[in-house]
Amino acid sequence: MSAPALHVIILAAGEGKRMRSDLPKVLLPIAAKPMLAHVIEVARALNPAKVHIVYGHRGDAVRSAFPDRELSWVLQSEQRGTGHAVGLALAQIEPSARVLVLYGDVPLISAASLTPLVHAHPQLAVLSAFVKNPHGYGRVVIDDQARVERIVEERDASAAEREIRTINTGVISANAGDLQRWLAAVQPTNIQGEIYLTDVFALAANESAPAVVVTCVDPMEASGANDAWQLAELERRYQRRRVRALCEAGLRVCDPDRLDIRGDITHGRDVSVDVGVIFEGRVVLGDGVSIGAYTRVANCDLAAGTKVLSHCDLDGTVTEGACRIGPFARLRPGTRLGPDVHIGNFVETKQAQFATGAKANHLSYIGDADVGARSNIGAGTIFCNYDGVNKSRTTVGHDVFVGSNSSLVAPVSLGDGATLGAGSVISKHAPAGQLTIARARQTVIKGWVRPHKKPV
Numbered sequence: 001m002s003a004p005a006l007h008v009i010i011l012a013a014g015e016g017k018r019m020r021s022d023l024p025k026v027l028l029p030i031a032a033k034p035m036l037a038h039v040i041e042v043a044r045a046l047n048p049a050k051v052h053i054v055y056g057h058r059g060d061a062v063r064s065a066f067p068d069r070e071l072s073w074v075l076q077s078e079q080r081g082t083g084h085a086v087g088l089a090l091a092q093i094e095p096s097a098r099v100l101v102l103y104g105d106v107p108l109i110s111a112a113s114l115t116p117l118v119h120a121h122p123q124l125a126v127l128s129a130f131v132k133n134p135h136g137y138g139r140v141v142i143d144d145q146a147r148v149e150r151i152v153e154e155r156d157a158s159a160a161e162r163e164i165r166t167i168n169t170g171v172i173s174a175n176a177g178d179l180q181r182w183l184a185a186v187q188p189t190n191i192q193g194e195i196y197l198t199d200v201f202a203l204a205a206n207e208s209a210p211a212v213v214v215t216c217v218d219p220m221e222a223s224g225a226n227d228a229w230q231l232a233e234l235e236r237r238y239q240r241r242r243v244r245a246l247c248e249a250g251l252r253v254c255d256p257d258r259l260d261i262r263g264d265i266t267h268g269r270d271v272s273v274d275v276g277v278i279f280e281g282r283v284v285l286g287d288g289v290s291i292g293a294y295t296r297v298a299n300c301d302l303a304a305g306t307k308v309l310s311h312c313d314l315d316g317t318v319t320e321g322a323c324r325i326g327p328f329a330r331l332r333p334g335t336r337l338g339p340d341v342h343i344g345n346f347v348e349t350k351q352a353q354f355a356t357g358a359k360a361n362h363l364s365y366i367g368d369a370d371v372g373a374r375s376n377i378g379a380g381t382i383f384c385n386y387d388g389v390n391k392s393r394t395t396v397g398h399d400v401f402v403g404s405n406s407s408l409v410a411p412v413s414l415g416d417g418a419t420l421g422a423g424s425v426i427s428k429h430a431p432a433g434q435l436t437i438a439r440a441r442q443t444v445i446k447g448w449v450r451p452h453k454k455p456v
Contacts, residue, residue: 004098005049006118007176009089012036012104013056013076018227024058026104027065028231030238032262032280034065035225038107045111046100046118052092053104054085081194082170087183095177101197103170106224108238113221117173117214124178124204124211126151127171129219137167138198140213147210151198166213168198169222178204268304292326299333321356338373352383355398367391368410372398378422380405397432 016025026036036053043051055062056076063073074089086101093099100118102109117127126148128140134154139161141149151168152161182200201211216222225231236257243256251267253259258275265279268287276294283297286304291297293310300314305322308314312326314335321339325331329343334351337343341354344361352366355373360366362379368391369383375396383394384407392410396402400414403422414420415432423439430436 004096004175005094006046006098006100007093008043008046008048008051008100008102009086010036010039010043010051010053010102010104011082011085012062013054013059013079013085014105015057015079016105016226019225019231020228024062025225026062028225030107030231030235031242031260035107035234036062036066036104039102039104039109040066040071042109042111042114043100043102046114048100049097050093052089054089081188081192082197083183083186083195083199086197087180087195090176090180090183093176095175095180097176098173099176099179100173101171103224105226106170106222108221108223108234108241109171110221113216113218114171117171120173120214121212122175123209124148124174124201125172125214126201126211127169127216127222128166128213129169129216129222130166131219132165134162134165134167138170139164140166140168142166142213143205143210146213147205148201148213149205149210150202153196153198167219167222169216170197171222172197172211174200178209263298274310288322295326303339369394369396371396372400372416374398375400375402377402378404378406382407384409 012026014025019025019028021028027034030038040051050072052072052074054074054076056079059075072092074092076085076088098118100114117125126140136154138151138153139157140151141161141164143149154162179200182203185203186195186199188195204211220237223234225234239260240256242261243253243259246265247253250269252272254273255275259273260278263279263281263283265283267285270288271285272290274291274293277291278296280296280298282299284301286302288305289302291308292312295308295310295312298315300317303319303321306319307324309326311328313330316333317331317335319337323337323341325343326345328345330348331343332350335349336353338354338356340357342359342361343349346363347360348365350367352369354371357374358371360377364377364381366377366383368385375398381402385391385394394408394410395413397414397416397418399417401419403420403424405423406420407425409425409427412426412429414430417433418430419435420426420430421435421437424436425438426436
């Protein structure tokens with residue numbers, strides 16, 4: 001007999017008042033992605049037949065953040081508790097299916113912890129955790145055979161029940177038909193007048209079908225975020241988990257608490273990362289790459305041997321060989337560096353390609369340009385690529401020397417071996433192998449007097 005189809009229900013209808021944010025709580029970010037995005041990703045890792053999201057507060061914003069047509073959306077227009085929310089989703093699920101209930105504000109849960117829960121019991125199972133301080137959590141009351149008698153919320157628990165340190169994570173798996181039947185029998189007799197999902201455990205025990213407990217090895221996975229401080233704690237826990245996995249794969253990190261990963265990182269051997277670095281998007285780091293302190297690297301592919309010094313900002317940059325970048329360099333999308341290229345301090349590039357050995361070491365802007373091999377861009381050089389409407393390209397040949405404080409007014413080209421005198425404004429082709437100078441003649445105005453302020 002084949003296994004029943006798995007349906008995942010994610011509860012994401014809460015407002016999150018304690019966040020004091022205009023955003024729905026599930027859209028607040030962990031590692032630059034909404035918390036809900038992390039939960040959806042984990043749910044899909046289990047290969048479910050369908051993922052159902054129960055939404056409510058500012059539902060339009062939540063739905064628009066996830067335009068994926070494969071998601072099933074269930075509106076909870078009236079907030080009547082977790083049991084009510086799950087019941088709404090169950091109306092769309094066949095009774096023979098297996099159901100897994102997750103939460104949109106619990107982003108650290110892993111597929112490794114959920115897999116045994118899904119297969120634990122044909123009728124009902126709960127993911128629990130053992131913690132030193134259970135304050136704020138529902139308690140799991142178990143019998144002498146380690147089966148669940150009931151789950152009680154802290155606000156409704158007796159003094160003895162509050163001493164229990166086995167907590168309810170809220171994550172459960174169940175047969176859809178049984179769960180629907182139990183929820184139909186739940187009465188909102190608690191202080192809040194809500195239908196608690198946890199009340200089904202006592203009903204199951206009364207039917208001699210008590211739930212089994214699956215323990216979450218790492219209690220941090222079950223942590224949710226109810227305020228900005230808890231959100232910050234989840235961010236740091238997430239980052240440490242990602243950094244540890246990278247270190248186990250050989251990445252050398254100076255301080256795991258001062259590295260933020262907001263994307264997917266691939267790295268080679270002997271790669272080192274200094275403090276305060278941020279990785280975003282898709283990043284590939286070849287063998288021997290080093291990233292200096294307080295640098296952002298977003299959507300970059302850095303070839304083996306590339307050295308990025310401190311305080312740089314790289315976005316959409318590709319290096320084709322060992323390059324030296326920084327410090328204080330800003331490389332914007334479309335920057336491509338050949339082997340042995342040097343981009344120095346306070347240099348900004350965009351849509352610029354540099355051939356082997358080209359250099360721009362100081363204080364320059366190079367946009368919409370092709371720079372030939374071994375050419376040197378002097379300090380203070382500006383590639384004037386934008387006329388207010390259109391962008392135009394500059395072509396610099398091989399072995400060109402551009403003197404300091406020059407302006408290249410695109411579209412323009414510099415021939416191979418050309419030399420530009422310092423302070424030149426070049427708006428026409430500079431011929432190969434020649435010295436080109438374009439600057440005003442120096443003039444001294446005799447007798448000129450600088451204006452002075454009149455005394456008060």
